[in-house]
Structure formats: C-alpha cells, structure tokens
Amino acid sequence: MSLTLYLHPLASFCHKALIALYENGTPFESCIVDLMDPAAAASFLDLWPVGKIPVLRDDRRNRTLPETTIIIEYLDRHYPGRQPLLPLDPDEQLNARLWDRFFDLYVSVPMQKIVVDRIRPAGRNDPAGVEEAAAILTTAYGMIDRQLADKPWATGDAFTVADCSAAPALFFAGIVQPFPQSHTHLIDYFERLVQRASFQRVLAAARPYFHMFPYQEAIPARFVETKA
Known part of the structure; x- marks a missing residue:
C-alpha cells in the first residue's frame, strides 16, 4: 500500500x-509509533528527525509529509475522495484554512498546555501558563459559538479541513475545560462532530488508550463505555 500514517491512537x-483519511475512504496503513521504545523511536527519527507525529509516508510518490494541515492538503491534491476537504472556491478555501489554524492554535495548543502541566515533575509546574491557556480557551469557545450560530459546520454547509481540526481539539479541550452551558451553538456543533462516522471510528480506536490521558477521570462516561 502506498500510504502509511505514523501515529499514536491517543494523539489529537x-x-x-x-478523520480526513476516513472521510474520503482513502486506503492507508497505520503504524503506531512508540517513542518510549528506543528501537521504534530510532526508526521513526530516521524518517522524520523532528520526532513529532503524525507523519504521512507516500512510497509511490516518495514523499514524507509532516504537519496535519499539509497532510490533508496533500491527500486532497493527490488522493482525492468523495468530497474535497479544502473548498474549490478560493475565498471559501481561505476561510477553511483560517478556521483550521484557529482550532489548532487556539484550542489544541492551550489544551495541550493544560494537559502537559498536570504531568510535570513536582516543582516544575507553570500555573501562570495554565491560567493563560485557560483564558485562551474561554475566548476561543466564545468565538466558535458565534461562528456556528448559523451554519452546521465550521465554515458553512460542507465538512472541511476545519472540522477535521475541530473534532479532536474540542473533544480534549472540553474535558479539561468544559464548554459553558450558555454556548449552545458550540455544544450543538460538538455533538454533530462526535456523531460523524469518521470521528466515531477515531474515538473507538483511541478508547483503549484513554487510561493514559492525564485527565482520564474527567472523560465523560459515554466516551469511555463501549456499546453493547
């Protein structure tokens, strides 16, 4: 198979x-990277010395692609599926790119700051940084709520790269800092995301690893329990 995605099932x-691969039914193989295993880590670092996941390897085209947005754009260009995840209209594409970056930078990044601080060694915590990250999430939640007031998906009627970014970002952010009940558009949007077949598939694969999440006790039971 041409495409291999190097990943960890718990990584947002x-x-x-x-989600992008599943949305369009793109054939690929997955390779779980265990950076705690010296041999596995060395092998992955040969592929991508920066050492961050995910990384997409395309043997057919002899390309190694890091960075999620680049990976999704590459798939859209060279392995198009049922629907483009980057809109064809230039203005709509720009808007999708904007909200893709928004969810990455203003939801995922501060969420990760809060999560990582919980597992820092005693005496090396960063309470000021965590407070700042929480404030960024508060602002982001309000902006997302306003953005989703009149549309089903992040930028309109179509599911795009922005929604691929939003789903895991909001899933983990909502655990460490729950959404305000007043943000009904955000809450409804999140419910649409978790009902999306592609994201349900992702969560099913992640479930066996939830015990590794530093805020595991705060994960809602509906995501932890398996359906009979």
Whole structure:
C-alpha cells in the first residue's frame, strides 16, 4: 500500500489526519509509533528527525509529509475522495484554512498546555501558563459559538479541513475545560462532530488508550463505555 500514517491512537493531531483519511475512504496503513521504545523511536527519527507525529509516508510518490494541515492538503491534491476537504472556491478555501489554524492554535495548543502541566515533575509546574491557556480557551469557545450560530459546520454547509481540526481539539479541550452551558451553538456543533462516522471510528480506536490521558477521570462516561 502506498500510504502509511505514523501515529499514536491517543494523539489529537493524529486524530485530525485520521478523520480526513476516513472521510474520503482513502486506503492507508497505520503504524503506531512508540517513542518510549528506543528501537521504534530510532526508526521513526530516521524518517522524520523532528520526532513529532503524525507523519504521512507516500512510497509511490516518495514523499514524507509532516504537519496535519499539509497532510490533508496533500491527500486532497493527490488522493482525492468523495468530497474535497479544502473548498474549490478560493475565498471559501481561505476561510477553511483560517478556521483550521484557529482550532489548532487556539484550542489544541492551550489544551495541550493544560494537559502537559498536570504531568510535570513536582516543582516544575507553570500555573501562570495554565491560567493563560485557560483564558485562551474561554475566548476561543466564545468565538466558535458565534461562528456556528448559523451554519452546521465550521465554515458553512460542507465538512472541511476545519472540522477535521475541530473534532479532536474540542473533544480534549472540553474535558479539561468544559464548554459553558450558555454556548449552545458550540455544544450543538460538538455533538454533530462526535456523531460523524469518521470521528466515531477515531474515538473507538483511541478508547483503549484513554487510561493514559492525564485527565482520564474527567472523560465523560459515554466516551469511555463501549456499546453493547
């Protein structure tokens, strides 16, 4: 098979790339990267010395692609599926890119700051940084709520790269800092995301690893429990 995605099933940015692949039914193989295993880590670092996941390897075209947005754009260009995840209209594409970056930078990044601080060694915590990250999430939640007031998906009627970014970002952010009940558009949008077949598939694969999440006790039971 031409495409291999190097990933970890619990990593939110890996979820973003997986959603894109599942949305269009793109054939690929997955390779779980265990950076705690010296041999596995060395092998992955040979492929991508920066050491961050996910990474897409395309043997047919001899390309190695990091960074989730680049991966999704590459798939759209060279392995198009049922629907483009980057709109064809230039203005709509720009808007999708904007909200893709918004969810990455103003939801995923501050969420990760809060999560990582919980597992820092004693005495090396960053309470000021966590407070700042929480404030960024508060602002982001309000902006997302306003953005989704009149549309089903992040930028309109079509599911795009922005929604691929939004789903895992909001899933984990909502655990560490729950959405305000007053943000009904955000809450409804999140419910549409978690009902999306591509994201349900991602969550099913992540479920066995939820015990590794530093805020595991805060994960809502509906996501932890398997359906009979």
